[in-house]
Amino acid sequence: MYHWGKWIARCVMGVLGVLFCATAYSADLTGGGSSFAAPLYRGWGEGFHHQTGLSLTYQSVGSGAGQKLVMTSGADFGASDLPLSAALLDSNSLYQFPTALGAIVVIINVPGIASNQMKLDGPTLAALFDGTITTWSDPRLRALNPGLRLPDLDVLPIHREEASGTSHVFADYLHNVASDWKAGMWGDGPEARGNDGVAASVRQSIGGIGFVEYAFARQNRLNTVRLKNHAGQFVAPEKASFTSAATSADWSHADHYAVNLLQAPAPQAWPIMSATFVLVPAHPTDRTAAAATKAFFRYGLKQGDDVTRDLDYVPLPTSVKDRVLSGWP
Template sequence: MSAAFALMICGTAYPADLTGAGSSFAAPLYRAWADSIHHQTGLSLTYQSLGSGQGQKRVMARSVDFGASDLPLPGRVLDAAGLYQFPTAIGAIVVVINVPGIPANQMKLDGPTLAALFDGRITTWADPRLRALNPGLRLPDLDVLPIHREEASGTSHVFADYLHSVAPDWKTGMWGDGAEAQGNDGVAASVRQSIGGIGFVEYAFARRDRLNTVKLKNRAGQFVAPGTDAFASAALSADWPHADHYAVNLLNAPAPQAWPIMSATFALVPLHPANKAAASATKVFFRYGLKQGDDIARDLDYVPLPAPVKDRVLSGWP
């Protein structure tokens, strides 16, 4: 923790600068919360968007005040590492394409076809399987250029889990000859620059970069477009009370209009921190985000946590 001075919040001295690292999925939300709380209190956050794997490693090494991961850790790992894990928001992973002549949300894909686009079995956008799903679209005879994450990534893990759930022959790492990019930012930029490109990113990045998204066939058999209603429909299906350390499964939710690729994003904090003041400031930051940051989350296309889950998170924080 790099702060050299402190500030006062409600009569208590806290470090003025917090450090966090990990999930690029959660980066827009944490930075927006940080901007808001900084204006009110002076508390600031230095957050490194390095991917979920690095977030886990750095908080385990105690080189940051909190880690961030879209891939929840199992209880045995949390216990061994002395970490408290909790969700902060729910987000959607969407498929983005750069196919000339195909507007946003006009292409329809089902799970097996999506898997085939990423593992190299479908190599052209004029493939008969794509034409069968999209009889009204003029699909070009253009090479498919799949793009995936290069680092240990919670977004990749969630996306691969979804592919395996809808295409059982899919195995993690079956990315074919696809290109690699770093972080949601890198994938978004690569798709935008690659004619014929297809990738997967957190929805906020797709909207920010005005990328063309697709409709996906959900568990109920409906082709749904990404958006607030579809995300909320999926989020309501979460079984929070029975989730191990809040590790809810939001993939392929059964609701008729549910978006099929949803994930909670998680923060990780030490149970026995060496720097008590930094730990208290971290709790101030997340309490602010959970209690006062819902409008910010919605503006960035995240789904806020249900109120009972927030209360449980904060009351259970040691």
């Protein structure tokens, strides 16, 4: 991975005024996993490259694959929207930390229905995804949306085909709001790979419904829906509702930063929020790779907030960033 014959003989003033020498890290960084977080790391990577001359190669292959990549030393870091348990972290000698918060949103392709016009509550959303509700003219949808002209059109639920932290978080939410929902209870609809694959499938499928990280909905100009939150309010997926949910996080009691942001109690909170996580070796054998990886995430956490917000994520609280960097092995 590292080409010691290609040393770069220059130094730059890096994060927090620390002199960063590119000669110490002479090759690109590699990471992979979460498609939810892919835009974030690629965005940070552009600024990091400009400052240090190093490039990040990131594979958007899903959270499950990201976990395997770092466990098998297939990448410098793995990215996952599903945090690992303390036992798995210990047994694989991994350090886990969050990098940002993001929202999972519901996207639809229903003729005549504009973005955020449709309102859904938790049980109705679960019924759309498990195949119980089969047409967009179903009485339950009409009751929630008395002012909309809902077409007599088949519902086509679309979900992820690969192991996915986004799917896990969304399924956890459905179980929270519809107690009979169980993981894997997807209706008779197509599968797609990654957030980008689901977004493309919904865009191409009349009657389609899916779930993606918010940035993919915005970038693909897809119609989203309002959801009924824990406080009983129908809220739109937007920065104000995301921030409202994020500020309610109980970081002080989160085991290895695995904070729960589903159904946050704030009155205007978006109900499906999640932190996205990174995994790195707790006892790295390649100290050069470890130092370069830490420099990348120090840059992102300390200098990347503008990029984080521009890409529709919510930055971590400053106190959490400081804990992450001070606790890094």
